[in-house]
Amino acid sequence: ANNFPAVAASCGLGALAFSPANVGAVLGAPACFIDAAGNTAPGSAVYQGFAAQVAASVAQIPQGIMNDPNGNPLGAFFGLQFQPQLLAYPNAVEDGITDNNKLTYTGQFNYEVNDTINVYGRYATGFKSASWNLTRDSRPFQADALALAAAGLLPNNYVPSTGRNFGTRYSEPETSEVVEIGFKAKGDWGTFNFAAFDQTIENFQSTIFQGTGFVLANAGTQSTKGIEWDSTFKLMDPLHITFAGVLQDPVYDSFPTAPGPAGTVIDLSGQRPAGINELALSTSATYTHDFSDAISGFVRADYQYESDVQIVDNIAGLTRSTNIINASAGVGFDSGVSFMIWARNLNNDQSYTSAFPGVVQGSTINAYPSQPRTYGASVRYKF
Structure with missing residues (x-):
């Protein structure tokens, strides 16, 4: 290995450093003859035993110090190079x-x-x-x-x-x-x-x-x-009820090479796809009232339900279900001004909307929480 730069130079390739790629360059140089004593002469084939000698030398050198007999000073940082070079x-x-x-x-x-x-x-x-x-x-x-x-x-x-x-x-x-x-x-x-x-x-x-x-x-x-439906019912003139839903049975009929946890490959054939609920329901009730010819108001409540489902395919055991109540009330005027107060997630239902493995942290899972209970008021003017 120490004599390799001189060997490469004698073959007309310059003082190349010892590496697998440069060994290949020397072995492929038609103008380089190497005898048992290490002497070179032009115009001959490569000495038959040289390739075996070089291969044996390469096998004895650790991969990390191929070009540096003192060891690679950056070897300790290998764990930080989690992204490969761009091709x-x-x-x-x-x-x-x-x-x-x-x-x-x-x-x-x-x-x-x-x-x-x-x-x-x-x-x-x-x-x-x-x-x-x-x-x-x-x-x-x-x-x-x-x-x-x-x-x-x-x-x-x-x-x-x-x-x-x-x-x-x-x-x-x-x-x-x-x-x-x-x-x-x-x-x-x-x-x-x-x-x-x-x-x-x-x-x-x-x-x-x-x-x-x-x-x-x-x-x-x-x-x-599956089946799905949506409906609106007028129980009496000021009260409207809505009710909608979907009941379904999604499945991966065939997915033998699915991306799995920690970068593995798993077979999800026959499994339910993540994020698709078996049952989802939505219902609401709205009551309106005219206080006068110039003033009207309303009260509204709605309920959202989604059955339990795994959030993402590559994080087993992390599921999500939804049970949310929202409410609002408001009053409007013929002048175009309206006022509304509202509450979202009134029952403070807590779940995760999505999740993913931590970046280069095999035991870490990151997730996005659902919106917490929130109150508010708004004023609008139409013109």
Whole structure:
């Protein structure tokens, strides 16, 4: 190793430092002959035993001190380098282009049963083009690893054999189809709309934060079956009631390579996708009153419910449910001035709206809390 710069210089390559890349340069120099005594002469093939001798020397040198016999003084900071070097992009292997197109369509029928009820059916397809990872943590696909290595484009901390520092540039396009049947009814009593649906998404796009960056992936198939409704009832002239909801059963039909906790890969096939509640309900009551021809007022309350659900796919056991009561009251004048007092989350329901792994802290979880109980008042003027 100490004599290597002189060997490289005698081959016409200059006094190169001892490193695997420079050893390859010497071994590939056609004008360099090395005999058993270490002498060189032009015009001959490389001495047969030299490669084996160099390989044995390299194997004895720790990776961290390949170019520094005194040890790498920055070795202690290795843990801080949690982001790999950027790979020049686009490059000879990755052109940085996706070209997606798809013809989508919708078919629907309607039938008016009478003046009150209308029934319908619908079949629709959908398409979402590739989603690009535009963050600092965009990484080449491992499928391109060998081609990138052969082209000499990989920085030294990318390891094709283990997949180290490879990831995703984008998620593939997703396609969807949905079948829906339902009816709509209206009368002096109010309105009521109902629908049953069956939706399937192929190549469902998933985006999740893994502690150092975002991973864009595709589930094989994600499907949802359910019912939904919304209604308004006029129990008496000044009192209006609304009631809406959705009951569904979402599932990853196939997601064998899902991003998991701590950067692992897990199989979520057959599991419920995070963040999609099985049951969600919303109801409200509004009472209005005219104090005079010039003054009117109202009192309103609403309730929001969402059943318990895991917040994100890569943090097991962290769930969220919602039980929130809101209320408001106000008065308005013909002059355009109105006053309102309100309370949001009156019952001070506490939950998390989202969560993600701590940046380079495997045992840390960060989460965003829901809005606490909040009171307020507002004044408006319409002109």
